[in-house]
Structures are given as structure tokens and as C-alpha cells.
Amino acid sequence: MYVCGATVQGVPHIGHVRGALNYDVLRRWLVHSGLDVLLVRNVTDIDDKILAKAAGAGRPWWEWAATHERAFESAYETLGCLPPSIAPRATGHVTQMIELMQRLIDGGHAYAAGGDVYFSVKSFDGYGSLSGQKLDDVQQGETLAEGKRDARDFTLWKAAKPGEPSWPTPWGPGRPGWHLECSAMATSYLGAEFDIHGGGVDLVFPHHENERAQSNAAGDGFARFWLHNAWVTLSGEKMSKSLGNTVSIPAMLENYRAVELRAYLIQPHYRSTIEYSDGALAEAAQGFQRLEGFLRRVGTAAGEVHIGQVKPEFAAALDDDLATPQAFAVMHNTVREGNTALDSGDEKGALELAASVRAMTDVLGLDPLSAAWADSSAAETPARQALADLVAGLLEQRQKARAEKDFARADAARDSLANAGIAVEDTPNGPVWTLKDHN
Numbered sequence: 001m002y003v004c005g006a007t008v009q010g011v012p013h014i015g016h017v018r019g020a021l022n023y024d025v026l027r028r029w030l031v032h033s034g035l036d037v038l039l040v041r042n043v044t045d046i047d048d049k050i051l052a053k054a055a056g057a058g059r060p061w062w063e064w065a066a067t068h069e070r071a072f073e074s075a076y077e078t079l080g081c082l083p084p085s086i087a088p089r090a091t092g093h094v095t096q097m098i099e100l101m102q103r104l105i106d107g108g109h110a111y112a113a114g115g116d117v118y119f120s121v122k123s124f125d126g127y128g129s130l131s132g133q134k135l136d137d138v139q140q141g142e143t144l145a146e147g148k149r150d151a152r153d154f155t156l157w158k159a160a161k162p163g164e165p166s167w168p169t170p171w172g173p174g175r176p177g178w179h180l181e182c183s184a185m186a187t188s189y190l191g192a193e194f195d196i197h198g199g200g201v202d203l204v205f206p207h208h209e210n211e212r213a214q215s216n217a218a219g220d221g222f223a224r225f226w227l228h229n230a231w232v233t234l235s236g237e238k239m240s241k242s243l244g245n246t247v248s249i250p251a252m253l254e255n256y257r258a259v260e261l262r263a264y265l266i267q268p269h270y271r272s273t274i275e276y277s278d279g280a281l282a283e284a285a286q287g288f289q290r291l292e293g294f295l296r297r298v299g300t301a302a303g304e305v306h307i308g309q310v311k312p313e314f315a316a317a318l319d320d321d322l323a324t325p326q327a328f329a330v331m332h333n334t335v336r337e338g339n340t341a342l343d344s345g346d347e348k349g350a351l352e353l354a355a356s357v358r359a360m361t362d363v364l365g366l367d368p369l370s371a372a373w374a375d376s377s378a379a380e381t382p383a384r385q386a387l388a389d390l391v392a393g394l395l396e397q398r399q400k401a402r403a404e405k406d407f408a409r410a411d412a413a414r415d416s417l418a419n420a421g422i423a424v425e426d427t428p429n430g431p432v433w434t435l436k437d438h439n
Contacts, residue, residue, distance in 0.1 A: 001039045002189075014248075029363055051164060085189075193222060302350055310359045
């Protein structure tokens with residue numbers, strides 16, 4: 001798998017990391033299914049925006065890029081993404097880019113002009129088929145510079161400009177174009193043809209269209225399957241720094257645990273747009289807490305919960321274009337079955353169902369009992385801490401009333417909790433509370 005990673009121009013927000021999470025789930029499911037997955041997720045560390053923002057901040061471009069690359073890696077790790085097999089940087093693969101350009105020029109698909117190198121769109125039959133466009137309708141958003149033969153031709157290499165970084169090539173010093181970078185890096189690590197190429201839906205054109213064209217024109221089979229995740233939007237618009245409508249990950253983690261934010265971002269189908277709202281995030285967090293609470297309740301009542309087997313319906317959902325909404329539904333249905341079994345005294349049945357729930361959450365990178373989330377699950381967000389304090393107070397009142405044999409007051413405290421959606425179970429170690437499953 002090759003996944004278009006970050007252009008490290010600034011601090012990541014939840015829109016940036018959604019795609020990485022989607023492809024992390026895909027990777028986990030492929031591995032669970034018995035496949036050995038090699039995942040390449042690139043870093044674009046040289047780009048017009050990086051240069052402009054670094055200059056505006058009065059900082060070296062390489063330092064600006066490295067700083068924000070670390071911020072992205074931290075965000076990926078915080079939200080439970082497995083590390084990629086390799087995370088190549090564009091600036092580390094200029095040699096491979098030069099070789100690819102030479103192949104294209106030799107084949108008549110590219111040409112040099114004034115230190116720039118362009119791909120000739122008309123030279124490649126089938127250009128536009130990935131994005132469903134006709135050649136006559138294509139607009140690259142590039143200018144018709146001197147020496148450029150066709151406005152639709154896209155830039156492979158940009159001639160050096162004063163004050164900008166550059167690398168030597170047979171056609172003069174300069175820096176790489178965005179599209180060229182990914183083709184060179186993907187084939188460097190995955191070979192001339194590989195299985196899956198992923199990225200955001202906004203990359204279909206021109207980025208992925210141009211990647212495919214230049215790679216195929218050079219004789220490489222390139223990607224067999226293309227996957228595109230949808231955006232996270234706010235007020236109907238794609239989250240972007242230019243719109244000023246970003247929601248930063250640190251801000252999210254002030255009120256929600258990282259595992260809850262992960263659940264929120266992976267539950268919708270990867271091709272469905274997520275319209276961000278506080279209410280939707282809170283609902284997703286509560287949904288995860290129901291899964292978590294069930295596993296802990298069974299562990300307290302019936303013993304340690306091991307990882308079992310995923311439900312067949314769960315497997316069928318993920319095999320069907322990674323249908324995570326249906327996969328989550330299977331998990332919650334299993335929780336309801338498990339709670340019913342536990343309530344009826346069937347601890348063995350509840351334990352088996354809990355093992356299945358744990359297996360399914362493990363596939364999604366959400367296992368509440370895993371070492372990865374042990375600290376996260378124990379850590380209380382301000383909202384959950386406030387809830388815990390209120391519940392603890394009511395439970396204390398209930399215990400005191402029971403000790404005084406004032407069962408009416410004890411039942412009233414329990415009813416208050418139940419009406420608030422909180423289930424209380426009396427155990428040998430004291431009362432245990434969980435959020436009820438309202439699905």
C-alpha cells in the first residue's frame with residue numbers, strides 16, 4: 001500500500017489524520033486476514049506552501065518542515081496508527097525522480113524548457129480516465145510559461161529561483177514537482193506495480209491522475225486499486241487552514257480521550273464525508289464507552305477477557321469495501337447480547353461474547369484492554385471526571401442508605417442513575433457503574 005501522507009506545512013487537525021486512520025484500519029484488517037502488508041506513507045517536505053510559511057515565520061524551510069513532520073507523527077501515534085513500513089521524504093529521493101524524468105523524456109512523454117521539465121499530457125492515451133475527465137476539459141491550474149507547449153502539461157521539475165533550495169539535474173538546478181515525488185517514492189519501495197494507492201478524495205485530480213499518467217507512461221503498472229477517503233467538514237466546507245475552520249487534535253484531546261477520537265473518525269465509511277459537530281463526537285465517545293464498559297463489566301463478573309474470534313457479520317462488513325458503520329453495529333449488537341447473558345447469570349456466554357467484542361475492537365485499533373490504550377483508558381478527561389465525581393457521590397449516598405436499611409432512599413439513588421443512562425452492578429468489590437447502551 002502507498003498512502004499519500006502529509007505536506008508538512010503546519011500543525012495537523014482532525015481532517016488531516018482521518019485518511020491515515022482509514023488506511024490504518026484497512027491495513028489491520030488485511031493483516032488480520034492473513035496478509036503481509038508493506039505500507040509506505042510519504043512525507044512531502046518541499047512545497048510552495050512550506051517555503052512560503054517558513055519564510056513568513058523567518059525560519060529555515062527544512063526546520064519548518066521537520067518541526068511539523070514531528071507534529072504529524074505524534075498525532076498519528078497518539079490516535080493509534082501503526083507505524084508505516086517506511087515514511088520516505090521527498091527530499092531524500094531526488095535521484096529516483098531524475099531517473100523517472102529521464103525515462104519520460106526518452107520515451108517522448110516529457111520535455112525540458114528553461115530549466116523546467118513538463119509532462120506532455122497529449123502524449124499519454126487515456127489521460128483523465130482515473131478522474132473521469134475528458135482531455136479537452138482538463139485544467140491543471142498552472143500557467144502557460146515560456147517554453148511550455150500546452151497549458152494542460154504539468155510540471156515535473158521546477159527551475160531554481162533565488163533564495164529557494166535546489167538540487168542539480170541534467171536540465172539545470174531546481175526542485176521537484178508534487179506529482180513526480182509520489183511516483184518516484186512509491187515505485188522505489190513497492191516496485192513498478194503494487195496493490196493499493198490511497199489518499200484523500202481531493203487528490204483524485206490532478207495529483208493521482210498525474211501520478212498514474214507519468215508512471216504508466218514510463219512503463220510502470222503502478223497501482224492496481226485506488227482508494228479515496230472523504231473529507232472532514234465544518235459548516236459544509238472541507239477543513240483547511242486557508243478557511244480557518246480547523247479543529248486541532250490537542251484541542252480535541254482536552255475533552256476526549258485519543259481512543260474516543262479515533263472511534264469517531266473511523267466509524268463512518270471512509271468514502272462518507274464527516275460533518276464535524278461536538279454532539280456527534282460526544283455520541284461516538286459514549287458509544288466507545290459502552291464497548292469499554294461492557295468488557296470491564298464482564299471482566300469483573302466472569303474473569304479475564306481474552307481476544308476471541310470476530311463475528312462473521314463483522315468480517316463480511318469489512319470485506320465489503322471496509323464498511324465500518326456495519327462493523328460497529330455488529331459490535332454493539334454483540335454487547336447487547338453479552339449484557340443480556342450476564343444479566344441472566346450466563347457468565348460463560350457473556351465471556352465468549354466479550355472475547356468476540358475484544359477481537360473486533362482489536363481489529364479496529366480500539367481494544368480498550370490493550371496495552372496501547374491502557375493509560376488512555378485510565379486517564380480521565382475533564383468531562384468524564386466530572387461525571388465520575390457525580391456518580392461516586394450518588395453511589396456513596398446509596399451505600400450509606402443501604403447500611404442504614406433505608407432501602408427507599410437507596411433505590412431512589414439507583415433510579416436517578418438509571419434515568420441518567422448509568423447502569424450499576426453490585427459486585428463483591430463494591431458497585432461498578434457503566435453507561436448503558438441506548439442503541
